[in-house]
Amino acid sequence: MTDHSQARHEGRIALITGANKGLGLETARQLGARGATVLLGARDLRRGKPAADALAAEGLDAHPLLLDVTDPACVADAAAWIDERYGRLDILVNNAGITGAFSGPPSAATAGQLRKVYETNVFGVLTVTNAMLPLLRRSPAGRIVNVSSTVGSLTLNADFTSEFAGYNLVTYQSSKTALNALTIAYAKELRDTPIKVNAANPGFTATDMNNHRGHQTVEEGVVTAVRLALLGPDGPTGTSQDDTGTVPW
Numbered sequence: 001m002t003d004h005s006q007a008r009h010e011g012r013i014a015l016i017t018g019a020n021k022g023l024g025l026e027t028a029r030q031l032g033a034r035g036a037t038v039l040l041g042a043r044d045l046r047r048g049k050p051a052a053d054a055l056a057a058e059g060l061d062a063h064p065l066l067l068d069v070t071d072p073a074c075v076a077d078a079a080a081w082i083d084e085r086y087g088r089l090d091i092l093v094n095n096a097g098i099t100g101a102f103s104g105p106p107s108a109a110t111a112g113q114l115r116k117v118y119e120t121n122v123f124g125v126l127t128v129t130n131a132m133l134p135l136l137r138r139s140p141a142g143r144i145v146n147v148s149s150t151v152g153s154l155t156l157n158a159d160f161t162s163e164f165a166g167y168n169l170v171t172y173q174s175s176k177t178a179l180n181a182l183t184i185a186y187a188k189e190l191r192d193t194p195i196k197v198n199a200a201n202p203g204f205t206a207t208d209m210n211n212h213r214g215h216q217t218v219e220e221g222v223v224t225a226v227r228l229a230l231l232g233p234d235g236p237t238g239t240s241q242d243d244t245g246t247v248p249w
């Protein structure tokens with residue numbers, strides 16, 4: 001499989017959700033640096049515009065786009081804006097995510113706490129993907145990257161001796177498991193089209209999400225998402241990957 005991640009990708013239109021900071025912002029920067037037009041989805045333009053302006057000041061073709069993934073009307077407006085301005089979308093990175101305030105064991109969780117995390121990490125991805133699919137279908141090489149997490153891997157979680165044994169955050173972890181299931185479902189539906197759908201696992205990365213306790217930099221954390229966003233025609237679909245290769249579902 002050819003690695004296209006260092007090539008130039010002039011003229012490609014990329015939308016990254018939750019791109020005003022953290023991994024999303026760095027994904028936008030890396031895709032923009034390879035020539036793509038990057039649309040920085042942000043649920044609050046007071047955060048999204050300065051982020052896009054900073055990338056534009058670096059010479060990138062970067063634009064803010066109001067996009068709250070939990071608000072279907074807002075998502076529809078964003079899709080209409082992209083349609084009017086570009087007529088298609090080449091890359092969708094479903095990056096926006098939350099851990100939620102809850103951090104106890106499953107027996108202490110409520111359905112409401114679970115639902116809150118799913119609204120963003122799962123339902124939001126479905127809403128955004130379905131709104132953007134007509135635009136992605138017009139691309140000669142549509143790519144969808146779902147930013148998942150190795151803590152959502154059922155295989156790794158079911159191994160009580162693994163490095164995840166002490167980690168049991170049911171709200172966040174199961175939301176990423178569900179996101180993995182969505183990844184497979186879309187890859188299956190779209191397997192006879194040029195659109196490739198894969199899950200990227202960043203690894204533990206220092207961002208606001210973990211009060212910057214992660215051991216990786218954002219530059220390291222986005223390597224897989226960028227690579228999967230820029231997959232060539234011989235690239236895989238329906239896989240979960242990190243920077244070392246395949247992550248078990």
Ligand code: NAP
Pocket residue numbers: 017018019020021022023024041042043044047067068069070094095096097098120124147148149150201202203204205206207208209210214
């Ligand atoms: P972050 O710094 O907290 O960034 C999260 C981004 O998502 C922010 O831009 C946030 O916007 C946005 N967001 C949250 N809810 C949203 C909504 N309803 N609509 C639109 N945007 C929304 O976290 P991060 O570490 O960069 O996380 C990015 C992705 O990587 C997440 O999906 C996360 O689960 C995943 N991940 C992270 C790590 C890690 O170690 N950092 C590891 C594995 C996976 P606001 O600024 O408005 O809140």
